Amino acid sequence: MSLIxxxxxxxxxxFLVVYSTYLMMYGHLxxxxxxxxxxxxxxxxxxLITSHGYKKVRKTFKFWEVQLIEGVSGVFLVSLGIISLLFGGFFFNFLRGGSFGSLLSGGIVPLFNIGVALKVGAAFTFMFYILLRWVEHD
Incomplete structure (x- = not known):
């Protein structure tokens, strides 16, 4: 790829990372x-991978780190569902508080959004890494 x-x-x-963080935090609003x-x-x-090359980017975003983030976020989502069962139902909104329209008004929804975002982001990156490894062997 060119320098530009x-x-x-x-x-x-x-900017994409900041916007992603914004959607994670305020996705319920x-x-x-x-x-x-x-x-x-x-x-x-x-x-970054497509513009700089797989070998250069994987030094910063290691394969095992992406796997770890995906696994931890999956365990977090399952834990959130199980803890909610203890409070009355599967993914029951057991966190109360905050005024309407504020960041803390969503209960467990912002936590769920963060878990889903990390799971989806890591899964897509993980799939891209696997595809690049397959192409690298050809």
Whole structure:
């Protein structure tokens, strides 16, 4: 890739990560949420991979770290569902508080959005890594 593409990607990727974080945190107040945030997070990493090359980017975003994030976020989501069972139902909103329209008004929904975003982002990145490994062997 050219210098312009690599430089632009380096400039755009942090904004994508910030927007993804915004969707994770405020997804229960506006359209968006965990899945969209995860896809945007994965796109920021995939852009870096396609512009700078797999070998250079995997030094920063290691394969085992992506696997760890995916596994931990999966365990977090299952734990959130099981803890909710103790309070009255599967994914029951057991956290109360906050005023309408505030960040803390969503109960467990922001936590769920964060878990889903990390799971989706790591899964897409993980799949991209696996596809690149397969292409690398050819």
């Amino acid at each position: 593409v690599r430089t632009t990607t380096k400039l755009v990727s942090p 506006s359209p968006g949420g965990g899945f969209q945030a995860g896809v945007i997070l994965a796109v920021s990493i995939i852009l």
